[in-house]
Amino acid sequence: MVVPRENNAPHEVVIIGGGFGGLYAAKALANTNVNVTLIDKRNFHLFQPLLYQVATGTLSPADISAPLRSVFSKSKNTKVFLGEVSDIDPKKQEVILGDETIPYDTLIVATGANHSYFGKDHWKEFAPGLKTVEDAIEMRRRIFSAFEAAEKETDPKQRQAFLTFVIVGGGPTGVELAGAIAELAYKTLKEDFRNIDTSETRILLLQGGDRILPHIAPVLSKVAAESLQKLGVIIHTNTRVTNIENNIVTFKQGDEVTEIPSKTILWAAGVQGSAMGKVLAQKTGVECDFSGRVIVEPNLTIKDYKNIFVIGDLANFSHQTGKPLPGVAPVAKQQGEYVGGLIQLRLQGHTLPEFHYTDVGSLAMIGQNLAVVDLGFIKLTGFLAWVFWLIIHIYFLIEFDTKIVVVIQWAWNYITRNRRSRLITGKEAFLESQPVNNNSPYQATENKQPVKL
Amino acid sequence: MVVPRENNAPHEVVIIGGGFGGLYAAKALANTNVNVTLIDKRNFHLFQPLLYQVATGTLSPADISAPLRSVFSKSKNTKVFLGEVSDIDPKKQEVILGDETIPYDTLIVATGANHSYFGKDHWKEFAPGLKTVEDAIEMRRRIFSAFEAAEKETDPKQRQAFLTFVIVGGGPTGVELAGAIAELAYKTLKEDFRNIDTSETRILLLQGGDRILPHIAPVLSKVAAESLQKLGVIIHTNTRVTNIENNIVTFKQGDEVTEIPSKTILWAAGVQGSAMGKVLAQKTGVECDFSGRVIVEPNLTIKDYKNIFVIGDLANFSHQTGKPLPGVAPVAKQQGEYVGGLIQLRLQGHTLPEFHYTDVGSLAMIGQNLAVVDLGFIKLTGFLAWVFWLIIHIYFLIEFDTKIVVVIQWAWNYITRNRRSRLITGKEAFLESQPVNNNSPYQATENKQPVKL
Numbered sequence: 019m020v021v022p023r024e025n026n027a028p029h030e031v032v033i034i035g036g037g038f039g040g041l042y043a044a045k046a047l048a049n050t051n052v053n054v055t056l057i058d059k060r061n062f063h064l065f066q067p068l069l070y071q072v073a074t075g076t077l078s079p080a081d082i083s084a085p086l087r088s089v090f091s092k093s094k095n096t097k098v099f100l101g102e103v104s105d106i107d108p109k110k111q112e113v114i115l116g117d118e119t120i121p122y123d124t125l126i127v128a129t130g131a132n133h134s135y136f137g138k139d140h141w142k143e144f145a146p147g148l149k150t151v152e153d154a155i156e157m158r159r160r161i162f163s164a165f166e167a168a169e170k171e172t173d174p175k176q177r178q179a180f181l182t183f184v185i186v187g188g189g190p191t192g193v194e195l196a197g198a199i200a201e202l203a204y205k206t207l208k209e210d211f212r213n214i215d216t217s218e219t220r221i222l223l224l225q226g227g228d229r230i231l232p233h234i235a236p237v238l239s240k241v242a243a244e245s246l247q248k249l250g251v252i253i254h255t256n257t258r259v260t261n262i263e264n265n266i267v268t269f270k271q272g273d274e275v276t277e278i279p280s281k282t283i284l285w286a287a288g289v290q291g292s293a294m295g296k297v298l299a300q301k302t303g304v305e306c307d308f309s310g311r312v313i314v315e316p317n318l319t320i321k322d323y324k325n326i327f328v329i330g331d332l333a334n335f336s337h338q339t340g341k342p343l344p345g346v347a348p349v350a351k352q353q354g355e356y357v358g359g360l361i362q363l364r365l366q367g368h369t370l371p372e373f374h375y376t377d378v379g380s381l382a383m384i385g386q387n388l389a390v391v392d393l394g395f396i397k398l399t400g401f402l403a404w405v406f407w408l409i410i411h412i413y414f415l416i417e418f419d420t421k422i423v424v425v426i427q428w429a430w431n432y433i434t435r436n437r438r439s440r441l442i443t444g445k446e447a448f449l450e451s452q453p454v455n456n457n458s459p460y461q462a463t464e465n466k467q468p469v470k471l
Numbered sequence: 472m473v474v475p476r477e478n479n480a481p482h483e484v485v486i487i488g489g490g491f492g493g494l495y496a497a498k499a500l501a502n503t504n505v506n507v508t509l510i511d512k513r514n515f516h517l518f519q520p521l522l523y524q525v526a527t528g529t530l531s532p533a534d535i536s537a538p539l540r541s542v543f544s545k546s547k548n549t550k551v552f553l554g555e556v557s558d559i560d561p562k563k564q565e566v567i568l569g570d571e572t573i574p575y576d577t578l579i580v581a582t583g584a585n586h587s588y589f590g591k592d593h594w595k596e597f598a599p600g601l602k603t604v605e606d607a608i609e610m611r612r613r614i615f616s617a618f619e620a621a622e623k624e625t626d627p628k629q630r631q632a633f634l635t636f637v638i639v640g641g642g643p644t645g646v647e648l649a650g651a652i653a654e655l656a657y658k659t660l661k662e663d664f665r666n667i668d669t670s671e672t673r674i675l676l677l678q679g680g681d682r683i684l685p686h687i688a689p690v691l692s693k694v695a696a697e698s699l700q701k702l703g704v705i706i707h708t709n710t711r712v713t714n715i716e717n718n719i720v721t722f723k724q725g726d727e728v729t730e731i732p733s734k735t736i737l738w739a740a741g742v743q744g745s746a747m748g749k750v751l752a753q754k755t756g757v758e759c760d761f762s763g764r765v766i767v768e769p770n771l772t773i774k775d776y777k778n779i780f781v782i783g784d785l786a787n788f789s790h791q792t793g794k795p796l797p798g799v800a801p802v803a804k805q806q807g808e809y810v811g812g813l814i815q816l817r818l819q820g821h822t823l824p825e826f827h828y829t830d831v832g833s834l835a836m837i838g839q840n841l842a843v844v845d846l847g848f849i850k851l852t853g854f855l856a857w858v859f860w861l862i863i864h865i866y867f868l869i870e871f872d873t874k875i876v877v878v879i880q881w882a883w884n885y886i887t888r889n890r891r892s893r894l895i896t897g898k899e900a901f902l903e904s905q906p907v908n909n910n911s912p913y914q915a916t917e918n919k920q921p922v923k924l
Binding site: 060061062078079080081083085087088091092094097098099100101151152155162166169170207209210211212439440441442443 | 515531533536540544545547550551605615622664894896
C-alpha cells in the first residue's frame with residue numbers, strides 16, 4: 019500500500035523501462051508532486067514499430083528514437099537514471115542495480131519482452147531478431163551484405179543461397195520485413211548490380227498458423243497475403259520450423275519436410291516476457307504465464323502488492339476479454355497513462371475503476387501504396403490503408419522531434435524509390451562466401467523435431 | 472603507358488577507394504567507353520567533413536553517406552566492387568584482393584589517409600580519432616556516456632574527470648569538435664541532468680603550433696580562438712602531448728608539464744597516408760614523404776608508371792606551391808575530375824597540361840551563428856561566415872540524396888537547440904566509473920618524452 023513518508027517527503031515512483039509503457043507513465047506523472055525516477059538501460063526511447071524500416075535501409079536509428087533526458091528535460095520532478103536493474107526487494111521497497119539501490123514507494127515495471135526461440139536459443143546466431151537498434155543494424159548488415167556476396171559469387175547454388183531470404187513468423191514484423199525486402203530486391207536494387215539479377219531473389223515467409231497477421235480480420239489476412247504474393251513473397255502457412263543452422267533452415271508442413279539453403283534467416287516469431295518477470299515471480303510470488311508474462315490484477319498491480327504495477331508487453335492482462343491483451347504500443351501507452359493517473363488519485367485518497375483497453379485497431383504496412391488496416395467497424399486495404407498507416411505513424415511520432423525528418427525521408431524514398439540508409443556498418447563490411455549445404459532447395463529430408471512457430 | 476587491349480576490348484580503369492577522389496574520378500568516367508571498377512571496403516561514400524556532427528549527436532551516419540551502388544546505378548560501365556585491396560602487381564597490371572585479382576589498364580589509387588599517433592599507437596585506445604562511421608559512433612558513445620557517468624558519480628574528482636573533454640589537435644576537426652561539445656555542454660544538455668551542472672564541463676583544445684586553424688589567415692585564427700573561448704573552450708597552443716593513458720593526458724608547454732584527468736580524450740591531430748602508399752612504394756619504387764604520402768608527378772601519375780595515378784589525401788602534390796596540397800575534399804575532388812578527363816583524352820591520343828588546384832578557400836564551423844571563412848580575397852566571420860558555411864555544405868551535399876533531410880535536421884536543431892541523434896549505441900550503454908589518477912588537475916609533474924602535435 020502507499021506508505022506515508024517521513025517529513026512529508028514526496029512520494030517516490032520508480033519506473034523500470036523507457037518503452038511505451040514506462041514513457042507514458044512518466045509523462046502522466048511529469049510536473050506533479052511525486053518524484054519520478056525512470057530507469058533504462060539505454061539513453062533513448064525507441065519507436066519499435068518502425069524498427070523494420072531501419073533494418074531494411076529506409077530510416078536511421080535516430081529517426082525513430084527520442085533521447086529520454088530530452089523528453090523530460092522540462093519536468094523537474096523526473097530523474098532519468100541509466101542502468102540495468104538486477105533485482106528488486108519488495109519488502110524494503112528497493113530496486114537494486116548492482117551496488118546501487120533506489121528506494122520506491124510505488125514501482126512500475128515496464129521492461130517489455132524479448133525474443134523467444136522456443137528453447138532453441140542456439141538458433142539466435144543464425145536467425146537474429148529485431149528488438150533493439152543493434153539488432154536492426156545487424157539485420158541491415160546481413161541483408162545488404164547478402165546481395166553484395168551474391169554479386170561476387172560464381173557458384174550458382176551459393177549465389178541462390180545468398181539471394182534467399184527466409185523470415186520466420188507471419189505477424190506484423192514478419193509481414194513488414196517481407197514486404198520491405200521484396201521492394202528492395204525487386205525495385206530499389208534492380209539497377210544497382212552488374213553480375214546478379216536481384217529479381218531472382220526468393221523471399222519466404224513462414225507462418226505457424228493457418229494465416230498471416232492472425233490478430234486482424236481473416237478477410238484482411240487474405241488481402242495481405244495476396245498483396246505480398248503479388249510483390250513476389252512466397253508464403254508458407256501451417257509451417258513449423260524444425261531446425262536452423264548456419265545457412266540452412268528446415269521446416270515442416272504436414273508430413274513434408276523441406277530444407278532451404280539461405281544465408282539470411284530472420285526471426286520474427288515468438289516473444290517472451292523480459293527477465294524482470296522472473297525476478298518479480300521469485301520475490302513477490304506473482305504468477306507468470308507460459309511466455310513469462312506477469313499475470314496482473316484488474317488495476318495492473320500484482321497480487322498482494324498494491325504498490326507494484328506491471329504494464330506493457332511484460333503484463334498478461336486478461337480481465338477484459340479473457341485473453342491477454344496483445345503486446346502492442348497502444349496497450350502499453352494506455353496502461354502507462356492509467357497507472358500514472360491512478361498513482362496521483364491514490365495520493366488524494368481516491369482510486370480508479372479497473373483498466374480498460376480502448377482498441378485502436380491493427381494495421382500492417384506491406385509495401386508502396388499497400389497496407390491493411392482493421393479498425394473493427396471499418397476495414398481498409400491498398401492505397402487508402404497505406405495513407406492511413408502513414409498518418410497514424412506520423413501522429414504517433416509526434417512525441418518525437420523527428421516527425422518532419424521521417425516524413426521527408428519517406429517522401430523522398432517514395433519519389434526516388436531509393437533507400438539511402440543502407441549502410442553496411444559494424445562488423446566486417448561484407449560477408450565472406452561460406453559453403454552451403456549442397457542439397458537442392460526444397461529437398462525432402464527426414465523428419466526432425468517440429469517446433470511450433 | 473596505355474596498352475591497347477586484344478579484340479578492341481574496352482579500356483579497364485580500376486579505382487581503389489570511394490572517397491572524394493575516387494568518387495569524382497568514377498563520375499568523370501561514368502557512361503564513357505571505358506570500363507570502370509570502383510573498389511571500396513565499404514558500400515557507401517562518406518562525407519567526412521561532417522563526421523564531427525555524427526560524433527556530437529546532430530546527424531545520423533546515413534545523412535552524410537551515399538550508397539556507392541546507388542550513385543552509379545545509371546552508369547552501366549561502372550562496376551562497384553566491395554573488398555579490401557591487399558596488393559598490386561604493376562607488371563601484370565593487376566590489383567589483388569586476397570584470392571581475387573582484377574586486371575587494369577589504368578589504376579587510380581585514392582585510398583586516403585588514416586590517423587597518425589606519431590608512433591604512439593597505444594594512445595589510440597584512450598584517444599580515438601574520427602575517420603569512419605564506426606569512429607564517429609564510438610566518439611558519440613564516449614561523449615554522451617561521460618555526461619551519464621558524471622550524473623551518477625559522487626566523488627567530485629571523478630566527476631570532474633568525467634566532465635573534462637580534451638581534444639588533441641587544433642585543425643578544422645579539432646575546432647569543430649570543441650565548438651560542438653561546448654554547445655552541447657553549455658546549451659543543449661543544460662536542463663537535462665539533475666545531479667550535475669553541465670556548465671561545469673571543461674573543454675580543452677591542445678594545439679602544437681602557435682595558433683589554431685593554421686591553414687587559414689592568422690586574423691581568422693584569432694577570431695576563431697576568441698569565439699571558442701567565449702563559448703567556454705580552453706585553448707592551449709604551443710603544446711605537445713607527451714603521454715596519454717587511461718583517463719589521463721599529459722602535455723608540455725615550454726618546460727611546464729601538466730597532467731589532466733579526463734575520461735574523454737579525442738584525437739584530431741596527425742594523419743598519415745593509408746597502407747596502399749607503402750604497397751606502391753614497394754612495388755613501383757615510388758617515393759613517399761614522412762607522412763606516408765606518395766610523391767606524385769605533375770599529372771598525378773607516379774614515377775615510371777604513366778598508368779598509375781595517386782590522388783586525394785594519399786598524394787603529395789607539391790608542384791604548384793612547393794608545399795603539398797592540403798588533405799581536403801576540394802583537392803581530392805578536383806584531382807579525381809582531372810584524372811577522369813585525362814584518361815579519356817589519352818584514349819583519343821591527346822593529353823592535358825599538368826594538374827592545377829583551384830583554391831576554393833577554407834572554412835570552419837565553430838558554433839551556432841559562428842564560423843570563419845577564408846576565401847583569400849574575402850574573409851568572413853560570425854553569422855555571415857556561418858551562413859556561408861551552411862550554403863557551401865548544402866551545395867556539396869547535392870551529390871547526396873540527403874540534402875533536404877540534413878537541412879531540416881539543422882533547421883530543427885537550430886530552433887530547438889536539441890540534438891536528436893545522441894544515441895549511445897554499440898558497446899555497453901554507459902561507462903562504468905573507473906578510478907582516475909588522484910593528482911589534482913593541472914599539476915606539474917616530471918618532464919616526459921615530448922611529442923609534437
